[in-house]
Amino acid sequence: xxxxxxxxxxxxxRSVFIVVCSLSIVWMFFLVLAQGGSWWTALLASALLGxxxxxxxxxxxxxxxxxxxxxxxxxxLCLALALRATTERALVLxxxxxxxxxxxxxxxKITGFFAIIPVLLVIVTQRDTHATLxxxxxxxxxxxxxxxxxxxAMTPGMLLDPLRFYDEMQCVRLAYSTAxxxxxxxxDGVKTGLRVIAEYLLLxxxxxYWGIALLFSAFGPIGLAxxxxxxxxxxxxxxxxxxPYAVFVAxxxxxxxxxxxxxxxxxxxxxAHGVASVQQRVCRSVAPRVALAGxxxxxxxxxxxxxxxxxxxxRNGSPARWVRQLDELVRTEKSSRFFVSDRVxxxxxTYLPGSSRQPGVVRRAQDKPTHVVLSQMEIDPAKxxxxxxxxxxxxxxxxxxxxxxxxxxxxxxxxxRIVVIPxxxxxxxxxxxxQLKKRE
Numbered sequence: 142x143x144x145x146x147x148x149x150x151x152x153x154x155r156s157v158f159i160v161v162c163s164l165s166i167v168w169m170f171f172l173v174l175a176q177g178g179s180w181w182t183a184l185l186a187s188a189l190l191g192x193x194x195x196x197x198x199x200x201x202x203x204x205x206x207x208x209x210x211x212x213x214x215x216x217x218l219c220l221a222l223a224l225r226a227t228t229e230r231a232l233v234l235x236x237x238x239x240x241x242x243x244x245x246x247x248x249x250k251i252t253g254f255f256a257i258i259p260v261l262l263v264i265v266t267q268r269d270t271h272a273t274l275x276x277x278x279x280x281x282x283x284x285x286x287x288x289x290x291x292x293x294a295m296t297p298g299m300l301l302d303p304l305r306f307y308d309e310m311q312c313v314r315l316a317y318s319t320a321x322x323x324x325x326x327x328x329d330g331v332k333t334g335l336r337v338i339a340e341y342l343l344l345x346x347x348x349x350y351w352g353i354a355l356l357f358s359a360f361g362p363i364g365l366a367x368x369x370x371x372x373x374x375x376x377x378x379x380x381x382x383x384x385p386y387a388v389f390v391a392x393x394x395x396x397x398x399x400x401x402x403x404x405x406x407x408x409x410x411x412x413a414h415g416v417a418s419v420q421q422r423v424c425r426s427v428a429p430r431v432a433l434a435g436x437x438x439x440x441x442x443x444x445x446x447x448x449x450x451x452x453x454x455x456r457n458g459s460p461a462r463w464v465r466q467l468d469e470l471v472r473t474e475k476s477s478r479f480f481v482s483d484r485v486x487x488x489x490x491t492y493l494p495g496s497s498r499q500p501g502v503v504r505r506a507q508d509k510p511t512h513v514v515l516s517q518m519e520i521d522p523a524k525x526x527x528x529x530x531x532x533x534x535x536x537x538x539x540x541x542x543x544x545x546x547x548x549x550x551x552x553x554x555x556x557x558r559i560v561v562i563p564x565x566x567x568x569x570x571x572x573x574x575x576q577l578k579k580r581e
Contacts, residue, residue, distance in 0.1 A: 244291025334391025364415030
């Protein structure tokens with residue numbers, strides 16, 4: 142057990158997860174090509190996913206959600222090929238491959254059972270002369286059998302110890318369905334859950350900068366409309382796969398955005414098709430096409446730079462660096478007054494002597510501070526509510542995850558994760574400044 146939790150083994154395991162989960166990028170590229178998209182449309186869809194900070198840090202997780210995303214994309218690729226099969230033999234082969242991929246999706250996480258839906262829908266909607274009712278029933282039974290067989294083969298615990306397997310499933314189900322309002326990841330209903338899902342997919346997933354994310358997302362409805370016009374059947378099948386899953390996730394009382402990874406690749410596909418549609422239908426001359434390409438490349442480059450800086454913050458981040466960043470903020474924001482917690486004050490005195498005595502740092506609640514500076518984990522983690530975009534005005538630490546959505550993440554620098562929030566928000570969490578144990 143000590144070897145399993147050794148840093149070297151964990152690093153190796155993270156590397157394996159990154160490589161396997163990154164196959165989503167490959168499947169997406171070939172999916173767009175199979176749908177009749179150009180090579181650059183396929184490349185754009187893959188770049189949207191591959192340069193997404195949200196996707197990449199989730200792929201580093203030693204968790205199954207990235208695997209669900211990867212196998213889910215493989216299902217859609219197999220079905221795209223099935224829909225374009227020119228012979229019955231090729232069609233059946235791709236349907237069987239899709240059923241295998243659905244079984245793998247389900248074995249990665251039980252919620253992957255939604256992956257069988259598009260396989261069955263492709264069978265049901267077949268219109269070829271060989272697709273009689275008997276043929277459809279036979280193919281559906283075969284697909285269900287293959288999916289179940291792969292699931293059982295890849296989930297031996299269900300056969301070896303079914304009672305314990307059932308108990309574990311019940312524990313997870315209860316955790317997700319009975320979380321109370323005091324839980325950091327509490328979701329108060331389907332409506333709120335769908336709002337969080339929409340906000341996360343449209344304003345967060347495809348860029349850490351909400352303006353870029355919104356720009357990319359604006360092409361999504363255009364791409365969806367274009368796909369409905371040109372390939373209605375396939376697009377409806379894809380929506381029938383993902384929308385029920387989104388409602389299912391939104392219905393639970395515990396909302397963690399890693400469960401949304403399955404939705405992100407198809408959104409990226411629609412965005413890429415949307416950009417292609419605008420390029421073909423609106424940008425008819427060279428200059429507009431070059432301008433559109435320039436904007437897209439610039440946005441993707443900004444995402445790449447952020448990825449690099451996030452990686453650097455993990456590799457080279459240090460408390461001294463974060464204290465310097467805080468000091469620069471305090472010196473720049475001359476109109477603000479920062480109430481700094483005891484722990485952060487000590488860090489300022491240790492790594493940058495004298496920085497805790499500058500005018501912007503106040504020591505009494507009577508000084509009417511505008512912001513509170515603290516180390517995130519020095520208060521009850523349950524006080525931090527997840528799934529609130531831009532909940533932290535500033536955060537000085539290593540960017541292992543998006544702390545707006547994972548406020549309870551410990552990570553390697555949990556002892557000093559400096560966050561800055563407005564004082565109104567701090568007090569609204571049911572806390573008082575005295576709880577930060579201010580030095581006199």
